[in-house]
Amino acid sequence: MANQGNSDASSARKASITHVIFDMDGLLLDTEIFYTEVQEIILARYNKTFDWSLKAKMMGKKAIEAARVFVEETGISDSLTAEDFLVEREEMLQKMFPTSDLMPGSSRLIHHLHANGIPICVATGTHTRHFDLKTQRHGELFSLMHHIVRGDDPEVKQGKPSPDIFLAAANRFEGGPVDPQRILVFEDAPSGVLAAKNAGMSVVMVPDARLDSSYHEVADQVLSSLLDFNPADWGLPPFENSSTKLD
Numbered sequence: 001m002a003n004q005g006n007s008d009a010s011s012a013r014k015a016s017i018t019h020v021i022f023d024m025d026g027l028l029l030d031t032e033i034f035y036t037e038v039q040e041i042i043l044a045r046y047n048k049t050f051d052w053s054l055k056a057k058m059m060g061k062k063a064i065e066a067a068r069v070f071v072e073e074t075g076i077s078d079s080l081t082a083e084d085f086l087v088e089r090e091e092m093l094q095k096m097f098p099t100s101d102l103m104p105g106s107s108r109l110i111h112h113l114h115a116n117g118i119p120i121c122v123a124t125g126t127h128t129r130h131f132d133l134k135t136q137r138h139g140e141l142f143s144l145m146h147h148i149v150r151g152d153d154p155e156v157k158q159g160k161p162s163p164d165i166f167l168a169a170a171n172r173f174e175g176g177p178v179d180p181q182r183i184l185v186f187e188d189a190p191s192g193v194l195a196a197k198n199a200g201m202s203v204v205m206v207p208d209a210r211l212d213s214s215y216h217e218v219a220d221q222v223l224s225s226l227l228d229f230n231p232a233d234w235g236l237p238p239f240e241n242s243s244t245k246l247d
Ligand SMILES: O=P(O)(O)OC[C@H](O)CO
Pocket: 023, 024, 025, 026, 035, 058, 059, 060, 061, 062, 123, 124, 125, 126, 127, 189, 192
């Protein structure tokens, strides 16, 4: 289990949070399921199965970086290049992305932080074309973000676990760059949790239950759902139970 945060230093750090950065795939949107499904289909052709130990190494990364992991770790790189893998999965993903659903608790938390004046943004490894498809049905929610940094942003030289994307996100808040110690990141992926820690930020991890628990160690807090997040734990304005929707 990750650091429970009972030390004085940890309490002081939690009390200093002023800004929040959200990951997107698998954290705000239930999109990781699409990647899993497509990768299972492609691997079945090679009589191989896709499992969560491989999933853990791919998720959160830029598309080409994840694709290289996929063909190399499965031993199919002689038959399928990373580039061809991306082309092949594209047609399937393009049909799936516009159906993306929100993860439980994401709408409630975003509306709550926005209503209370906490600056919020998104830092996603996904590139702009896919971002637009995934968020087609969620424009209102994403409009509450101060800014959105995508994987194809020129400032993001390397994907997660490099800190590039979170540092770019910190730079773009009003009056930025914001001190990383004041930033709380929400992530689902091992590479994303590492990226946030590499950027010097605090991280709440909301992993899929199938992810090996050894990946929880790096996070400052681990939750099974955004619905379980208590803003007051981090010095953020508490939920008012009467007026919050649990969705
Ligand atoms: O988890 P995100 O939002 O950084 O997205 C990364 C890839 O698009 C999917 O793993």
